[in-house]
Amino acid sequence: MKERSPFDHRPDAALGRVLREALTADDNEAFVARVIAAAPLGAVESGDWWQVLTGWARPAMVAALLAVTVALALWVRGLSSATDIAGGGVDDPLRGVGDPASLSTYFASGEEPDVDVVLALVLDGR
Amino acid sequence: MRTSRVEDAELAALAQAGDREAFGELLARHATQVRRVCRAVLRDPADADDAAQDGFLAALRNLGRYDPARPFGPWLMKIVANAAIDRTRRQKVRRAEHLPEALASEAAGPDTEAERAALRHALADALDQLPERQRLAVVLFDVEGYTHREIAEILRMPVGTVRSEVFHARRKLREAMAPWKGLQEEAQ
Numbered sequence: 001m002k003e004r005s006p007f008d009h010r011p012d013a014a015l016g017r018v019l020r021e022a023l024t025a026d027d028n029e030a031f032v033a034r035v036i037a038a039a040p041l042g043a044v045e046s047g048d049w050w051q052v053l054t055g056w057a058r059p060a061m062v063a064a065l066l067a068v069t070v071a072l073a074l075w076v077r078g079l080s081s082a083t084d085i086a087g088g089g090v091d092d093p094l095r096g097v098g099d100p101a102s103l104s105t106y107f108a109s110g111e112e113p114d115v116d117v118v119l120a121l122v123l124d125g126r
Numbered sequence: 127m128r129t130s131r132v133e134d135a136e137l138a139a140l141a142q143a144g145d146r147e148a149f150g151e152l153l154a155r156h157a158t159q160v161r162r163v164c165r166a167v168l169r170d171p172a173d174a175d176d177a178a179q180d181g182f183l184a185a186l187r188n189l190g191r192y193d194p195a196r197p198f199g200p201w202l203m204k205i206v207a208n209a210a211i212d213r214t215r216r217q218k219v220r221r222a223e224h225l226p227e228a229l230a231s232e233a234a235g236p237d238t239e240a241e242r243a244a245l246r247h248a249l250a251d252a253l254d255q256l257p258e259r260q261r262l263a264v265v266l267f268d269v270e271g272y273t274h275r276e277i278a279e280i281l282r283m284p285v286g287t288v289r290s291e292v293f294h295a296r297r298k299l300r301e302a303m304a305p306w307k308g309l310q311e312e313a314q
Contacts, residue, residue, distance in 0.1 A: 009273075009274070011267055011268045011271060012268045012296060015264075015268050015296060015299060015300070015303075016268035016269045018245065018246070018249055018303065019166075019249065019253075019264070019265060019268060019269045019299075020162070020269050021242075021246060022245075022246040022247075022249045022250050022253075023162040023165040023166055023250075023265065023269065024158065024161075024162055025158075025161045025162070025165065025171060025174070025175070028154070028157050028158060028161075031157055031161065031175060031178070031179075032150060032153045032154050032157055034175075034179065035153055035157075035178075035179050035182050035183070036146060036149065036150050036153065038179060038183060039146075039149060039182075039183060039186055040183075040186075040187075041141075041144050041145075041146045041149060041186075
């Protein structure tokens with residue numbers, strides 16, 4: 001082998017081969033198995049990602065179901081209160097006076113006029 | 127098992143997430159190199175494998191710091207070289223004890239296989255005499271094919287120093303190998 005310059009960029013193939021032969025270890029598989037056994041890896045195996053996602057999906061689905069139930073309950077409650085308002089949640093002033101046919105009938109009844117009743121009859125166009 | 131088309135960076139990301147198979151694949155790809163470099167630093171094969179394991183486990187712990195835009199090999203080798211050097215520091219006494227007598231009798235054998243074994247052991251002895259940095263530099267350059275620049279990064283030294291270390295290591299190793307020159311030429 002020829003002596004080379006320290007600035008030689010090329011690897012020395014002959015020296016490299018002899019060194020490789022002297023330093024290369026066998027039983028790589030046993031070494032790999034040994035290191036894997038010592039590695040603090042999680043229980044996740046390749047291809048198990050769907051299982052992981054399924055694991056995450058279960059509590060997420062329960063949470064979503066609860067949220068939908070609560071939203072539905074609130075919506076039903078809101079709907080029923082709206083129905084209450086539409087269906088006479090506020091007292092109808094005309095009921096108390098026997099629902100007169102017109103403003104003149106109401107005045108002719110001789111009762112002391114009530115502002116609410118008069119207003120209701122006017123708005124009703126009677 | 128994944129194909130070799132999967133990049134080291136991708137395997138590193140999966141290994142970091144705890145994928146055992148990905149870590150195994152990374153190990154299988156780099157184990158030969160890593161073990162060789164450790165053997166260049168630590169003469170005892172068991173110590174070298176312990177250092178190689180230390181290096182791989184340290185790399186696994188530090189995968190979060192690996193920049194996937196850069197090659198994985200030099201990054202791993204930097205960690206491995208440190209692990210090997212650390213172990214050398216701790217086990218200098220054990221290293222000094224190593225020089226099996228059986229090797230001398232092997233070297234005296236007349237057949238080529240015995241001579242080749244003797245050459246390997248003479249080379250290992252010569253490596254042992256080199257300073258740690260020279261051993262690593264010459265093995266990374268002539269055996270593993272890293273560039274001077276990559277070795278400079280791995281060993282944290284200037285590129286010019288790497289060139290000089292490789293040069294001096296080569297000269298000493300060639301001297302040690304001179305008695306087996308005929309055998310080397312025969313092998314070529």
